[in-house]
Amino acid sequence: MRSLFMTLRSARDRALQSLLYEAGGLCLSVPLYMAWAEFGAGQSLGLLVALSLAVLLWSGLFSTAFDWAEHRLTDRLSSDRPWGWRLLHAVLLEATSILVTLPLLVLLGGLGWAEALVADLALTLLYATWAWVFHLAYDRFHPLTESTE
Template identity: 50%
Template structure:
């Protein structure tokens, strides 16, 4: 097992600095894109939608750093490939996996901050997840093109 992990580590991964930059830019872009949509769709003030999205972003940022690193390690081990060389189908699975797993962290936050019931919060969370999954696919594709993994 240790020998196999060593071979996976021969495939370069993003540095901690690069991972932090990737995550912060992703969340900032998501806030700029989604906050106006939430305000419009929820018929709430922009400030209220921004508070909700900042809380959700903080929860998801912590989870995304763990998820993305684990995904990259597994991909390096199994496919011996860097993240920036990820094929289309795996990019789709990566984006959807992050959004589905993020629901566990964010649904309670939506209930707490909005006063919605659990089913309504789940519907909001799913809608946000679909928007962010599409955004995540596009963002990570562009990030990988502009800042490929250096070996």
């Protein structure tokens, strides 16, 4: 029987999850972006921090909505998500993040739209892979338990 209440991550836990995800993503992406764009460390870090802040806000909103939708469809907790759903979550998160990050790459990165799209797609592939690995590990170390309400 489907419960009226579902267990979601608390705002504090979602904030921790999002911050750890973005910090790890920066550790992976800044050196790669520096090499590709031939920007200095400061310029690359500044741009990617701006992108990360935008995606940080989006990630929390998207992941909460995805968790809610998944629970409504499957009556499953997000920490019990099977591999296929994890892949779907990661790909959809990154695909929708392009809508947020592409204009920032053009405005803040000084790139043309075509260059920005190439950079955004490369970052999206990197972050989609990272999202899948990160969320799997996070759920293993911070599982949810069914609500008793």
